[in-house]
Amino acid sequence: MARKRVAILISGRGSNMAALIEAARGKDYPAEIVLVVSNRPDAQGLAVAETQDVATAVVDQASFPTREAFEAALQAKLAAAKVEIVCLAGFLRRLTASFVERWRGKMLNIHPSLLPAFKGLDTHARALAAGAKSHGCTVHFVVPEIDSGPIVLQAEVPVQNGDDVEKLAARVLAEEHRIYPAALKLLAEDRLRIEGERVIVAGTAKAKD
Numbered sequence: 001m002a003r004k005r006v007a008i009l010i011s012g013r014g015s016n017m018a019a020l021i022e023a024a025r026g027k028d029y030p031a032e033i034v035l036v037v038s039n040r041p042d043a044q045g046l047a048v049a050e051t052q053d054v055a056t057a058v059v060d061q062a063s064f065p066t067r068e069a070f071e072a073a074l075q076a077k078l079a080a081a082k083v084e085i086v087c088l089a090g091f092l093r094r095l096t097a098s099f100v101e102r103w104r105g106k107m108l109n110i111h112p113s114l115l116p117a118f119k120g121l122d123t124h125a126r127a128l129a130a131g132a133k134s135h136g137c138t139v140h141f142v143v144p145e146i147d148s149g150p151i152v153l154q155a156e157v158p159v160q161n162g163d164d165v166e167k168l169a170a171r172v173l174a175e176e177h178r179i180y181p182a183a184l185k186l187l188a189e190d191r192l193r194i195e196g197e198r199v200i201v202a203g204t205a206k207a208k209d
Contacts, residue, residue: 004188007035007083009074009091014045015173016089016110016180021052023181031188035081037074039093055081061093071099085187087180088142097144105194107142108187110180112172114138114154119147124169127159135159135168137176139183141194150199152183152192 006024008017017036024033036049039061046056057077064070070093078086088109100107113123115138127135136156141149155175159168186192191202 001030003030003032004084005034005082006031006085006087006184006188007037007078007081008033008049008087008089010036010038010043010045010089011040011092012043012045012090014043014048014089016176017045017087018048018052019177020087020089020181020184021049021054023184029181029185029188031085031184035077035083037077039070039074039091045089067096068098071096075099075102085184087184089180094146095142100142100144103142105141106187108139108152108180108183109142109147109149110176111138111140111147112169112176114156115140115147115151124165124172128163128165128168132159135172137172137179139179141199150194150197152186152199152201153179155179 008020010017021033023029024031033054036045036054036056038046038058041058041060049056059070059074059077061070064073084106086103086107088107113127114134114136118126124135134156136154138154139152141152143149155178157171157175186201193200193202
């Protein structure tokens with residue numbers, strides 16, 4: 001089976017991007033990272049991708065008068081690279097519903113909380129402030145409503161006595177680097193089926209919800 005062609009969208013350092021690129025180096029991995037695109041020309045992850053011989057592109061959001069114009073340019077880059085799957089990895093730009101619908105079932109995001117808890121930003125600080133006993137991360141399909149798509153995989157991290165934002169974030173990030181490549185692998189193998197708000201993984205007896 002041909003490997004699926006994947007683009008990663010970033011805005012910053014791209015640590016999850018790097019984890020996906022590393023996973024895709026495996027000769028049995030079913031996806032290849034063919035393009036990294038940033039909406040910010042100063043994103044550190046661009047240099048990281050280039051050192052890994054992955055093609056990069058910048059679609060600078062500041063250069064476009066509307067979201068639609070920005071997304072048209074972004075879609076042109078994806079189409080030119082014959083991208084089949086899109087992974088958001090710290091992409092700090094909300095996408096319009098029309099763009100999301102174009103990639104429905106083919107676009108993943110990773111979020112640093114156990115969704116549906118703590119949607120949005122500052123998840124680690126909010127989890128600590130709420131007295132949460134567990135925290136974690138979620139890979140989900142992207143839908144127009146932010147941080148709300150069907151869940152593919154989650155990893156739970158216990159909140160420990162003495163945790164601060166930095167300590168908790170570091171433990172969660174290690175899990176992000178583990179489950180994002182695993183989720184992309186499942187999608188690239190065509191093993192994921194969305195039923196309503198649930199993701200069914202072929203070859204397992206239990207749904208991921």
